[in-house]
Amino acid sequence: MDNILNLSLEELKQWMKDNGESEFRAKQVFHWIYKSNQWNFRDMDNLPKNTKEKLAKSFSIDIPEIIEVYKSKDEDTYKFLYEYEDGNIIETVVMKYKHGNSICVSTQIGCRMGCKFCASTVDGMVRNLSSGEILAQILKAQEQIGERISNIVLMGSGEPLDNYDNVIKFLSLVNAEYSLNIGQRHITLSTCGIVPKIRELADKNYQITLAISLHAPNDKLRKTMMPIANKYSISEIIEACKYYINKTNRRITFEYALVNDVNDSAQSAEELAKLLKGILCHVNLIPVNKVRENNFEKSSTNNIKNFSNILIEKGIETTIRREMGSDINAACGQLRRSYLKSKNYLKEV
Structure with a gap:
């Protein structure tokens, strides 16, 4: 059906x-x-x-069932564990801001990209979510919080551009007046850098924000963190980003998860600033979340501030992401894995 x-x-x-x-x-x-x-x-x-x-x-009308609801201590972050009709489980995060409610939706059950700092990918990918299944996360979340969602980030479990057709259909549906009527400028799509799909997305001339999970200033370091770097070089990603900017006139966000003693040095900051010089962009520094399956640790407060200051001094617009929901495992994939382990669906790693 x-x-x-x-x-x-x-x-x-x-x-x-x-x-x-x-x-x-x-x-x-x-x-x-x-x-x-x-x-x-x-x-x-x-x-x-x-x-x-x-x-x-x-x-x-496939609206997922809620298995668990978690609320942060400051009540600005909610995390929902949803179960679809086939028994698969995904997670969705709602973040409450003064300017409105933002939702972080998943686009796949699991992920096959293999990024070492992300819990979503530890057990690989199960399947893609359909456009309607992505949309249903928002419908259910709105019902739960009793308020309208005004901003969307496709930054939960999964790689959106690895589920390209369903994600494109979702963008069309959620933007439609008869549906949730959420404007494209209120939508951010995050990708680890699938170059051909970035170019394909650019040709659609959407007004969404494209966010690139970069996390390293050079290929050698990026390959140790993200397997996708073995297929697409940073230079290829940067060229695709310039193409996107030229087509859409939209500023790109580069996400950079700061890992202690891995990519948080002053040298890395200098190298990143040089890489991004002259590009219409913004850098979002992310204190990395602890994932049990790797040994990555969050950078010190001093290193994070120093990294940010170097970028700003070099003319790169930079912000440090506010940490929300850390007390409820709000990072991608963490809560789902914890739940599945508790039910003995996953072996301890």
Whole structure:
């Protein structure tokens, strides 16, 4: 049975037409789903009984079940563990700011990129999430917090550009007026650097923010942290980023997870500043989260500030990411792995 959340309005209109229904019924259905949080066809009161029966025979409304809810001590971060109908588990994080609520969604169950500082990839990838499954994370989160989500980051479990077609469809769906109507400028997509897909995304001329998980100023160091570096060099990534900027006129964010005694030296900062000089960009420094399966440790406060100061002095716009939800394992993949281990679904590593 197809998940109706994967359909656009035009696709549902066509289904209505093909099944002897009036096309305007499609908009009614989506109003119930996206505006009224009604996820059962039989309770959509302004639809004829026959129409509801046809819908129920052809479609499901796949909203995941909540397994666990975690709230940080300062109550500005929520983490949800969701279970889909096939039993797979993903996690979604909501961060509350004065300017609105941001959500970090997962795009895959697990990940195959192998980045050593990320818990999502430890057990590999299970499968891609469909566009509707990504969208459902937002619907369920809004229901849980009782507030609207206004900003999206595709930065949870998975590599978005490794699930390119579903992610592109998701971007179209979530931006649509009949759906959640979240503007492209309120969406950030993070990638470890799949160069051909960066260029393909650039050609779409979306106004989303592209974030590159860089984490090293040179190929030699990056290869020790991120296997993708063996396929695409930093110079190739930078050229793809320049292409993206030229096509979209959008500033790129470079994410840099600071690891103690690995990539947090003054020399690395100097090298990074030289690499990014003249590029329309912003650097987001991330104090790395502890992952049990590796020996990476977070940089000292002094090293983090020193690294930031060097970049700023060299003319690179830089911020240090505020740490949110560390007391609830809010980093990618940590909570999911902890839960699966507790249920003996994963062996201790």
